[in-house]
Amino acid sequence: MNKIIEMKNISKIYRAGEVDVPALKDITVDINKGTFVSFIGPSGSGKTTLLNLIGALDTPTSGILKVDGAETGRLSTKKRAIFRGENIGFIFQDFNLISVLTVYENVEYPLLMVKETPREKRVKIVNALLEKTGMLDQKAKYPSQLSGGQKQRVAVARALTTSPRIVLADEPTANLDHDTAFMVISLMKKMRDESGVTFIFSTHDPKIVGVVDIIHTLEDGIIMKSEEVTHG
Amino acid sequence: MGNLIKIAFRNLYRQKRRTLLTIAIISVGVIAVLLFSALSGAFKNMMVGQITDSMLGHMQIHRKGYVSSLDNLPLDKTIDAKQMKKMGEILDRIPRVEAYSKRILMGGMLSNYMETTNIKVAGINPKDESIVTPLLTSRIKKGEMLKKGEILLPELVTKGMNLKVGQSIVLIVNNVDGSVNGQNLKIAGIVESVVGPTGKYGYIHIDDAVTVLRMDEPEFSEIAIRLNKISSLDKVTRQISLEIVEMKNKEGEPIFEVHSWQELSPFYNIAKMIDLMSLFINILLVAIVLISILNVMIMAVYERIKEIGTLTAIGTLPGKIRTMFLMEGLFLGFFGSVAGSIIGVILIIATKFAHITIAFGRNENILIDPAIPFDQMALITLVSTIVAVLASLQPAIKASHMDPIEALRYS
Structure with missing residues (x-):
């Protein structure tokens, strides 16, 4: 399988006042295209920091990080924004939908603002994604009118709008009940199967852990264990 | 751009009360400026009109x-007939000059055969x-x-000497x-x-x-x-100055x-003061x-930090985030100033119809006729809108420079 993410000796150190706080220490890991990967670990273990680096929201202090062949740490802020718009989809724990936009407009937003896709194509893409996520009949509603599960389904659709190579999901089921969480995970897996997008999670939710292909366990900024999961 | 406008509108709409309040504040400011400008302009025009059109x-x-020896009304600093002819030719050539009046000013004594008083008189056509x-x-x-052989006397002189229309008087002057x-x-x-200099002159x-x-x-x-x-005063003054400077x-x-x-x-100083107050x-x-x-x-940016983080994370360029906030400021300023202008014009028209009168000098019941030129109103609207955009600049830049990680972490 082709590598979509290559990390070699990645470290990330934050400065808190006069003190250096290492968030990631010497991480070396590769992620293949189309896999369903999860980083697990307790709070403060470095999961979100790692996702931020992969998502080009942040740059490593040292080491080499290549996302789809691009060394994102060397890109300018503007180029990283463009890179994110073209290659990365984000799913957040708090859904982070734009409250003033409808379901349809939230999903359409990246196509308009990031990719500037023509209207006809936009309508096609957005409706197809809303149909796949089961939100087509809710497209005129605003986020405040949706349940947590519905919001996260809209967030999944939004993450996939620009046909990204990678979707990063930071604790995507943390604010959902058991059934809803399971439904959202199933939806993401279905999307992965259909589109071949690489899904990378940070979680300690066993429901996600149970469906992923690879689990990387993080502790104090170090990958303690990497294991492939065989699904029966 | 259309989507940015839509989002900016929606963002303003989601804080309806605050948006309306801001628009109302700007409107009140614009109304105050328009009303003050219209009323002070009307007062100034009335005052200038009284001064220029009376004497x-x-x-x-x-x-x-x-002019520097105007109090003495000197008779040796005059314009002779030959010079006047030349001057007339110059003035006749200038289309902006509607008319001109030659005057001979003198100081003298007025007698009704019983008592005398001093008087200043203008000889006019x-x-x-x-x-x-x-x-x-x-x-x-x-x-x-x-007409020839007659005199117009100032009210104060006739009152003091108990003079009536039709009576004869003697005007005594030094040549x-x-x-x-x-x-x-x-x-x-x-x-x-x-009021003003030459305001108490008699006429012959x-x-x-x-x-005489x-x-x-x-x-x-x-x-x-x-x-x-x-309005062409400065231009014509310059033009005449340039022409008569040749007469040496x-x-x-x-x-x-x-x-x-x-x-x-x-009274020009009062007019200047009105302009300064404006x-x-x-x-x-x-x-x-x-x-x-x-x-x-600033409040909008702080309220939407997480949203800004999301927009940045999904790849929205800083310029677009900046534009979005600038648009919100633009709309607030534009709608505030347009609403203020409309209400201001209505109030100016209402004041016109209210027939408000004031007393100025010895004239009572002078009608105040407020008016605001369209270009001045457009300028006020434009300035308010531009200022609104400029005021949004700092918060917009702050939003566009926000670190997405910090913004997403914000709660």
Whole structure:
């Protein structure tokens, strides 16, 4: 399988006042295209920091990080924004939908603002994604009118709008009940199967852990264990 | 761009009360400026009109040095017939000059055969003078416009000496040689005095002035000029100055000088003060718009930090985030100033119909006629909108430079 993410000796150190706080220490890991990967670990273990680096929201202090062949740490802020718009989809724990936009407009937003896709194509893409996520009949509603599960389904659709190579999901089921969480995970897996997008999670939710292909366990900024999961 | 506009609108809509309040604050500021400008402009125009149309004219030409010794009304600093002819040719060539009136000014004594008083008199051609100072006719409270052999007397003089229209008086003056001359004149009318210099002058016919001063040929003290539009005052003053500067004495110095009403009347300072007050009110408006928009936009950025983080994370470029916030400021400023302009114009029209009158000088019941030129209103709207955008700039830049990780972590 082709590598979509290559990390070699990645470290990330934050400065808190006069003190250096290492968030990631010497991480070396590769992620293949189309896999369903999860980083697990307790709070403060470095999961979100790692996702931020992969998502080009942040740059490593040292080491080499290549996302789809691009060394994102060397890109300018503007180029990283463009890179994110073209290659990365984000799913957040708090859904982070734009409250003033409808379901349809939230999903359409990246196509308009990031990719500037023509209207006809936009309508096609957005409706197809809303149909796949089961939100087509809710497209005129605003986020405040949706349940947590519905919001996260809209967030999944939004993450996939620009046909990204990678979707990063930071604790995507943390604010959902058991059934809803399971439904959202199933939806993401279905999307992965259909589109071949690489899904990378940070979680300690066993429901996600149970469906992923690879689990990387993080502790104090170090990958303690990497294991492939065989699904029966 | 269309989507940015839509989002900006929706963001304003989601904080309806705050948006309306901000628009209302800007509107009130614009209304205040428009009303003040219209009323102060009306008062200023009325005041200027009273001064120029009663006696002064829009501008005057004198022999150099005459104005500085105006209190003495010197008879040796005059414009002779030959110079007047040349001057007439110059003025006739300028289309912006509506009319001009030649005057001979003199100081003298007035006697009703029982008592005497001092008086200043202007020798005029009634027809020309009525065009240059159109309020002269309306200032005649009793009697009518003078003819040859008649005099118009200021109200204060007639009251003090108990003079009536139709009565005869003697005007006694010194001519340029110093000899005393007198002439019998019939009182044609009584003129209301006006504020300012020359406001308490009597009037005689210019031919009578030539006679009483024993002039071989007319020599004029001043030429009062009326323009088609007072707005062209500076332009015409410059043009006449350039033309008459060519008329030089033996020493090669210009013989004549032009003065606009502003240089001749102390009321120009009041007019300037009105303009200054207008400027302060305008600065106040700018401050109102600036502070209210800045306040609202700073709040909007702080409220939407997480949202900004999301927008940045999914790849929205900083420029677009900046534009989105600038648009919100633009709409607040634009709608605030447009609403203020509409309400302001309605109030100005209402004030017009309310027929508000004031007293100015000796004139009571002068109708205030407020008006605001369209270009001034457009300028106020434009300035308010631009200030609103400028006030949004700092919060917009802050939003666009926000670190997405910090923003997403914000709760």
